[in-house]
Amino acid sequence: MIGPLDPRDVPSSAIDAVADAFERMADVKAGREGLNLILWTDRVRAADAARSCQRDIDAGREGGVLAGVPYVAKDNIATTELPTSCGSRMLENYVSAFEATAITRLRNAGAILVGKSNCDEFAMGSSTEYSAFGPARNPHDPARVPGGSSGGSAGAVAADIVPFALGSETGGSVRQPAAFCGVVGVKPTYGRVSRYGLVAFASSLDQIGVFGKTVHDAAIVMEVIAGLDPHDATTADAPVPRYRDAEERGLEGMVIGRPKEYFPPSLDPRIAALCDRALALMRAQGATVREISLPTTDLAIPVYYIVAPAEASSNLARFDGARYGLRVRGGTLRDMYDRTRSAGFGPEVTRRILLGTYVLSAGYYDAYYKKAQEVRALIAAEFRRTFASGVDLIFTPTTPSVAFRHGAKSDPYEMYLNDIFTVTANLAGIPGISVPIGRLDGLPVGGQLMAAHFDEMAMFRGAYALEGALGAEAHR
Amino acid sequence: MAVSREDLLHVASLARLALDEEAVPRLVRELNGILEHMDVLRKVDTSGVTGAAGVGDAGMPLREDGGAPYPLAHPREAFAPEMRDGFFIVPRLATHEDATESVE
Numbered sequence: 001m002i003g004p005l006d007p008r009d010v011p012s013s014a015i016d017a018v019a020d021a022f023e024r025m026a027d028v029k030a031g032r033e034g035l036n037l038i039l040w041t042d043r044v045r046a047a048d049a050a051r052s053c054q055r056d057i058d059a060g061r062e063g064g065v066l067a068g069v070p071y072v073a074k075d076n077i078a079t080t081e082l083p084t085s086c087g088s089r090m091l092e093n094y095v096s097a098f099e100a101t102a103i104t105r106l107r108n109a110g111a112i113l114v115g116k117s118n119c120d121e122f123a124m125g126s127s128t129e130y131s132a133f134g135p136a137r138n139p140h141d142p143a144r145v146p147g148g149s150s151g152g153s154a155g156a157v158a159a160d161i162v163p164f165a166l167g168s169e170t171g172g173s174v175r176q177p178a179a180f181c182g183v184v185g186v187k188p189t190y191g192r193v194s195r196y197g198l199v200a201f202a203s204s205l206d207q208i209g210v211f212g213k214t215v216h217d218a219a220i221v222m223e224v225i226a227g228l229d230p231h232d233a234t235t236a237d238a239p240v241p242r243y244r245d246a247e248e249r250g251l252e253g254m255v256i257g258r259p260k261e262y263f264p265p266s267l268d269p270r271i272a273a274l275c276d277r278a279l280a281l282m283r284a285q286g287a288t289v290r291e292i293s294l295p296t297t298d299l300a301i302p303v304y305y306i307v308a309p310a311e312a313s314s315n316l317a318r319f320d321g322a323r324y325g326l327r328v329r330g331g332t333l334r335d336m337y338d339r340t341r342s343a344g345f346g347p348e349v350t351r352r353i354l355l356g357t358y359v360l361s362a363g364y365y366d367a368y369y370k371k372a373q374e375v376r377a378l379i380a381a382e383f384r385r386t387f388a389s390g391v392d393l394i395f396t397p398t399t400p401s402v403a404f405r406h407g408a409k410s411d412p413y414e415m416y417l418n419d420i421f422t423v424t425a426n427l428a429g430i431p432g433i434s435v436p437i438g439r440l441d442g443l444p445v446g447g448q449l450m451a452a453h454f455d456e457m458a459m460f461r462g463a464y465a466l467e468g469a470l471g472a473e474a475h476r
Numbered sequence: 477m478a479v480s481r482e483d484l485l486h487v488a489s490l491a492r493l494a495l496d497e498e499a500v501p502r503l504v505r506e507l508n509g510i511l512e513h514m515d516v517l518r519k520v521d522t523s524g525v526t527g528a529a530g531v532g533d534a535g536m537p538l539r540e541d542g543g544a545p546y547p548l549a550h551p552r553e554a555f556a557p558e559m560r561d562g563f564f565i566v567p568r569l570a571t572h573e574d575a576t577e578s579v580e
Contacts, residue, residue, distance in 0.1 A: 080549035097548045097555045231546065233539060302514045313491060320492065322566060329567065336567070338494040350493060355507060357491040358479065368514060374522035413510050 014057065014068025014112065018050035021070040021114045021161055028139065028159045030115075035137040037146070037155040038115040039075050040082045046070070049112045065220060067110030072156045073166040074149075075116040076123050077208065078197035079103055082113065086199050087131035087149075088121045090344030091325040100197025101232065102166060102208050102225040109224045114162065117152030121346045122316065123168055123201045125149045126176060126418040127409065130348040135406055138181060140443055144403040147177030147418075150211070154181040157211045164221050165211040170201050171304050172398075172422025174209030175434035179398035179446025182436045184212045184463070186222060187422075189454045190429035191236040193222075194229035202311035205304075205426045215435065215463040219243035222456065238454055246460035247468075252286035254392045254461065261297035262396035262421055271397050271445055274438040278447045279395055281469035282462065292386060292394070296379045297424060303379065304423040305416055306359050306372035312349075313356030319344060351412060380428040387452035393462045396421050398434040398446035421448060431456045433463050438473060479507045 022043055024030075030037045053068050073079060076086040078096035085091045103113065120130040128136035128151025138146040139159040146155040150167030154177035157165050167174040169187040178185025187209045198208050208225065212218030226240045258279060263272055279289050321327040321340030328339040345353065359368035386394065400420060409415040425432040430450055437447035447466065451459040484504050488495050495503065558565035 095555070097550055097552075098546060099549060299517060299520060302517050305510065306514060306517075317492075327567070334492075337492040341492050342494045345493070350495075351503070351506060353491050353493065354484065354487050354503060355510060357487045358483070358507065358511075361487060361490065367518070368511075371517050371520075371522065372514075374525040375517055375520050377525045378520070378522065411509070412506055413513055416510075 014053040040116040064110030101194035120149035123149040147180035149173040180403035182444030194232040196231035200315040202308040257292035257391040309352040309356030398448040402443040
C-alpha cells in the first residue's frame with residue numbers, strides 16, 4: 001500500500017493540501033456544532049506555512065519527507081501556535097510557551113499543523129465524552145463515540161480531513177479510537193518517542209502515538225518523531241529504523257501468538273471470527289500462528305486503574321491557580337487552590353484524582369499502590385518471557401466491541417473495561433498497533449499487533465502484511 | 477476496605493478539591509464500586525517480585541546532570557500575566573490559613 005505520504009506521492013501543492021483540509025473540516029462539520037473533532041484552528045497561520053513550504057518546493061529545496069502534508073495534534077500536546085487546553089476548563093485558551101519535540105520534528109519534516117483535536121479531559125477517558133468542550137462524534141455514525149481519549153485525532157483521519165494525526169496513549173487512547181474509527185493507530189515502545197511537551201497524565205505510561213490512514217503513513221510519521229531527545233530523559237538512545245522497509249520484509253518465518261485470554265467466551269463471536277480470518281491471512285503469508293497464554297491479563301485493568309490515577313493525582317497537583325490557566329481567587333492560598341481545582345476539573349478527572357490520592361494515602365499505599373506496582377512487574381515479565389520464547393508478535397482484538405452509543409457507559413468501571421485489551425502494552429512498555437480488519441454492522445473493527453520492546457519493525461511487518469492481504473477492506 | 481464519607485473528605489482535602497455536598501454520596505459509591513474490582517490483586521502472590529516495574533528496563537541510561545536549555549517560543553513577558561523588574565507578579569495572598577480576604 002502506498003499512502004499519500006509516500007515521498008513519491010507528496011501533495012502536488014502544499015497550499016492546496018492545507019486549503020483542502022480546511023474545506024473538508026467545513027464539509028464534515030468538524031467543529032463544535034458538528035462532529036466536534038477539532039477544537040482550535042488558525043487558518044491564516046496554516047495558509048502562511050503552506051505558502052512558505054510551497055516556495056521551498058518550487059525553488060527545488062529539500063522540503064522534508066512530509067513537505068506540505070497537513071495534520072492535527074491532540075490538544076494535550078504543547079504547541080505555540082494554537083492553544084493546548086487538554087480538553088479542560090483548567091487550561092481553556094492556554095497557549096504554551098514551548099512546543100513538544102514531536103511537533104518540532106514534524107515541522108522540520110515539512111508537515112503543517114492545521115488544528116488541535118478534541119480529547120477526554122487530560123486524556124482520561126475512552127470515548128471523548130469527558131471533554132469540557134463537549135463530546136466528539138464518530139464520523140461513521142455521529143450517534144456513536146469515536147473512542148478515546150484521542151477521539152478527535154482518530155475522527156479527523158477517518159473523516160479524511162488529514163492523512164495523519166498525533167494522539168497520546170496512557171492505556172490505549174490511540175489504538176482504541178483507531179479501532180472505533182477504522183484507521184491505523186500506533187502506540188510506540190515507552191521511550192521511543194519524546195514525551196517533552198506532552199502534558200503529563202501518568203508519566204510511567206504516557207507516550208505520543210500516531211494515527212494514519214494507512215500503515216505506510218503511520219510508519220513514516222513514526223520515523224520522523226521517534227528517537228533520543230535531550231529534553232526527555234526517558235527517551236532511549238537506540239537507532240530508529242526505516243519502518244517503511246517493513247513492507248518488503250513480509251511475514252515469512254515469523255511466529256504470531258494468539259493469547260487465549262484475549263478471546264474469552266464473552267467476546268462477540270463475530271469479532272473473534274474477524275480476528276481469526278486476519279490470523280489465517282497472516283498464516284497464508286508464511287507466519288506461524290501459535291496458541292499462547294498470558295494468565296495475568298485479567299489483572300491489568302485493576303493494576304492500571306491504581307497506577308494511572310496515582311500518577312495523575314501527583315502530576316495534576318500543578319494545576320493550582322498559581323501557575324497555569326484558570327485561577328479562581330480565594331481569601332487564602334488554600335482557598336485559591338480548592339476553588340480553582342474544583343472549578344477547573346471535570347467529573348472524571350476529579351474521580352481519578354480522588355482515587356489516586358486514596359491509593360497513595362497512608363494506610364492504603366501498600367495494599368493498593370505498592371501491590372499494583374508488583375503485579376505490574378509480573379505482567380511485564382510475562383510479556384518478556386513470551387517474546388523470549390520465540391513469539392515475534394501477539395495478535396488480539398483491539399477492543400471487545402465496536403464503537404458504542406453516546407451515554408451507553410454510565411458506570412465508570414464499565415467504561416474502564418474498554419481498555420481491557422490495550423492497557424497491557426502500556427503497563428509492559430511494549431509497542432502496539434491497531435489495524436482495521438473488517439466491519440461489524442457497518443462499524444469498523446480493529447486488530448492489534450504487539451511486539452517486544454523497541455521491535456516496532458516486527459509490528460510494522462505484521463501490520464503491512466495484514467493490511468495488504470485485506471486490501472480495500474482494511475479501509476473504510 | 478470500604479471508603480467512608482470521612483475517607484473521601486480526607487482525600488479530597490489532601491487533593492485540594494472542594495467537593496459539593498451533594499456529590500459526596502455519589503463519589504463514595506463510585507470509589508467503592510471501582511475499588512472492589514481492585515481486591516483481586518490481594519490474592520496475587522508477589523513474594524518473588526523485587527522492586528517496582530521498570531518500564532525503562534531497556535533504556536534509561538545515566539546522563540550528565542545538566543541538559544540543553546529549554547527553548548521558549550515567546551519571551552516571558554508574552555505569556556506571564558504580569559511582570560516587573562524581571563519577576564513574575566502573582567496575586568497577593570494572605571500567608572495564614574485563618575486570614576480572611578486578600579488585598580490587591
